[in-house]
Amino acid sequence: MVETLKITDLHVAVEGKPILHGVNLTINRGETHALMGPNGSGKSTLGNAVMGHPSYEVTGGSIELNGENILAWDATQRSRAGIFMAFQRPMAIPGVKMAEFLRHATTNVRNPDRKEGEELIPMRQFRKELTEKMGQLRMDPEFARRYVNDGFSGGEMKRAEILQMAMLRPKFAILDETDSGLDVDAVKLASESIAEIGGDQMGILIITHHDKLLERNAPDFTHVMLGGKLVETGGVELAHELYTEGYDRIRAAYPEAAAAGEAMTEASAV
Amino acid sequence: MSATLTKTGFTQDAFDAFMSTRNEPAWLSDLRRDSWSRFTEMAMPSSRDEEWMRTDIRLFKLDKYSLAADAVEVSLPQALLATGVELGGRGVSIDSRSVESQLSEKWSSRGVLFGSLDTMLVEHGDLLRPYLERHLVSPSYDKIAALNAACWSGGNLLFVPKGVRVDEPLHSLSVMSDGGTDLGKTLVVLEEGAEATLLSETASSEPDGGGLHCGSIELIVERGARLRYVNLQNWGSGVWHFAHQMAHVGANANLQWTIGALGSRLAKVNQHVALIGQDAEAQVNGVMFTQGKQHLCYNTYQHHQAEYCQSDLLYKAALQDQSRTVWRGMIKVDEGAQRTNAYQRNDNLMLSTTARADSIPGLEIEADDVRCTHGSTSGRVDDHQLFYAMTRGYTRKEAVRMIVSGFFQQVFDRITIESVREALGEAIGRRVRDIEE
Structure with a gap:
């Protein structure tokens, strides 16, 4: 049976302010979905809500993994169940080396039932795998000894997130603007790496403003978010249209959502 | 002999009885009597004294404790710092009575002395007298210093003769019985060009044990000598810990002094490093983890008395529950101490909203060609980091633990003794529960 991440009529509020107004989205493992939309339309909110960020309050609807409602799960359970998000601005953890962080993370995600204090993946095996993955991403081996995201450039952070995805081998991955801050070559590498990990092994949701990352990861579906709703779904051609033409046609076609989106943007600007 | 010593608090009778059991040189007895009279004259410190303004000891009753009570049999807590370390010597004391003392022949044959200070003074009084009479810790500093100077017993001595490099760490464990009293005194003397590493730790026989520690530490690092000294305070949660600690670092000498402060109910410590010879260097590392209602107060003092000296102090504290830390740091640069390079920093990580950390850096500079900097930060474990x-x-708890260990990494990176880094890291990891909102 195909594994599925199913989002149904999802309503999400942040600090009491509604952001998502009923999002429906079904991702099957093996599919690539692009999520586009103007700034502030709620794209990252969707990602954070799927990951279980405590500041994102789900006020309605459901998120199901293979038919099981996961809303009551915390982020630990969700990540161990195979859901991953590459963040736009991942947090720095000073004093903790990337390799150390990832060895623990990889062990936990691959052995979801692991109790604290139980054995980690053997160091040799882990090192070998990490070095290999870093090689693919053309990352300096020194990177593994740096503190997690501490003093990383924008591009380094994004690459580090892809590296984490490669090590954790999730079933479902949300990439939140992983292409922004990367130069053309780096985007190419990231795309290759996603393909390498197995675009066909994962259900991927690519949140992006560009179509670069989509070139090598052609979306099966492109969704447009506006004012906290998915207003349109199409194929890869829709992604190209939005990238070259912008959102004017969409705004005109969905005036209600456009108005809601403007209200949200203004509210967040206050 | 010990039958005459009963629990009578710190009275004149108790002191006289204590003195009658000592078989010490006259100069030392005189020193004790002199200190005793200071002790009896002085009042207990109170919140009117600047150093004690933030440290309330009204619940501390000195009379509940006593001088040299009868020896108690206790089971020894596990030593943390010595795990996996090839030691050159070791000593154990209970309630500041030496119960075990060893030094490998390799070092004793080269003139190194290591063992209980009171025994050593009987055998090597003439050698040690000038060092004790330097009074690094002044008996008249306060009532606590006077009490230790008058009544110290047991204690640790490490003496390394000129040019001897002891490349195996030495270890001492001071244990306190529940309700016991520890009046230890540590004297370390490294003669010119000598080198040594001393790992000392203090612990209670029971994790929740009570008692009184009133101690002193004197470190004398002579010209060109190198001392690494580690001092892990891991008393039971009911112990009152009062200590005066002072180091003299001579010309071209180097001191790395690491303090781990984990235990006790209340600690009030004065840690003083004086750079007394040109080009002396001192690095001071502090690792503190507090929980429950613990109150740990550290007054640090970096005193630059000579030219071209360096001192670098980093204290890091993580605070859980309703605990509190006070760090008051002072860099004092004398008029003649030109080209001083001094640094002090204190970082605090709050693991609950009810914990409190006071961080009070200070500079007092009389020379005009110096580089002195200080800083302090206080922060909380960030929800976004946890998420x-x-x-x-990671589970939430694992995440907290990881963030806390990352917080301490900067100070661990400075500690050059692996077993110490590991022991401190593990001890802290075990204590971390979760952050409280």
């Missing part, structure tokens, strides 16, 4: 780690499969 991020949880999206990578």
